Amino acid sequence: MEPVKEDWDKAVAVVAHPDDLEYGVASAVARWTGQGKQVSYLLATRGEAGIAGMAPDEVGPLRMEEERRSAAVVGVTEVVFLDHPDGTVEYGIALRRDLAAALRRLAPDVVITMNFDLTWGEEGPVNHADHRAVGLATLDACRDAANGWVFPEAGPPCSGIKSAYVASVGEPTHFVDVTGTIDAGIASLKEHRAYIECLGREFDPDEFLRNMAGYIGLGAGCEYAVAFRHYPMD
Numbered sequence: 001m002e003p004v005k006e007d008w009d010k011a012v013a014v015v016a017h018p019d020d021l022e023y024g025v026a027s028a029v030a031r032w033t034g035q036g037k038q039v040s041y042l043l044a045t046r047g048e049a050g051i052a053g054m055a056p057d058e059v060g061p062l063r064m065e066e067e068r069r070s071a072a073v074v075g076v077t078e079v080v081f082l083d084h085p086d087g088t089v090e091y092g093i094a095l096r097r098d099l100a101a102a103l104r105r106l107a108p109d110v111v112i113t114m115n116f117d118l119t120w121g122e123e124g125p126v127n128h129a130d131h132r133a134v135g136l137a138t139l140d141a142c143r144d145a146a147n148g149w150v151f152p153e154a155g156p157p158c159s160g161i162k163s164a165y166v167a168s169v170g171e172p173t174h175f176v177d178v179t180g181t182i183d184a185g186i187a188s189l190k191e192h193r194a195y196i197e198c199l200g201r202e203f204d205p206d207e208f209l210r211n212m213a214g215y216i217g218l219g220a221g222c223e224y225a226v227a228f229r230h231y232p233m234d
């Protein structure tokens with residue numbers, strides 16, 4: 001693995017649900033905002049179907065608020081929520097259009113998203129359908145955003161997206177050393193208080209994130225790291 005290049009100014013991190021970015025990526029975001037880069041979050045849903053036994057009307061606003069707090073901890077002030085339905089996000093033109101419109105407005109140099117493989121690792125559990133839809137649509141929307149003939153109603157095209165990085169993949173190509181910012185990443189995950197309390201099992205954000213980042217760090221040659229697969233976009 002090589003270090004992720006940090007010669008850019010603006011990134012957008014695109015995921016399906018509030019909390020997706022907090023399971024690792026947020027530590028890298030903290031490093032980047034600490035360097036003065038601007039990072040925005042773009043979420044396809046509000047996470048309203050994420051807590052068993054609690055009604056979506058109540059959960060949606062709660063999880064949006066938790067996500068905004070999580071984002072603020074790692075220096076992210078712009079959090080955009082689309083209103084695709086949590087649990088039943090469809091890969092398709094509507095999703096690509098919404099993502100492309102947001103990318104055109106935010107005009108990033110770099111786009112971050114999450115694993116859209118069928119499973120987590122070779123023999124792991126099936127990856128959530130929303131993650132599969134949003135991750136794949138995000139890579140496609142990077143290209144869509146640059147083509148003014150595609151979705152002409154979605155604002156003027158942006159041509160600045162140079163790279164996309166996909167987190168939590170089985171075969172990463174790049175890493176970010178987060179030894180100095182993992183504490184912020186842990187604090188960011190802890191902001192999802194209601195969600196974590198309702199998991200119905202013991203979960204220690206500190207132990208979980210240190211184990212994962214420590215393991216990636218072994219391959220990267222630093223104490224803690226976050227891994228990505230790089231897709232060049234130009």
Ligand SMILES: [Zn+2]
Nearest residue numbers: 016017020128
């Ligand atoms: Zn998710």
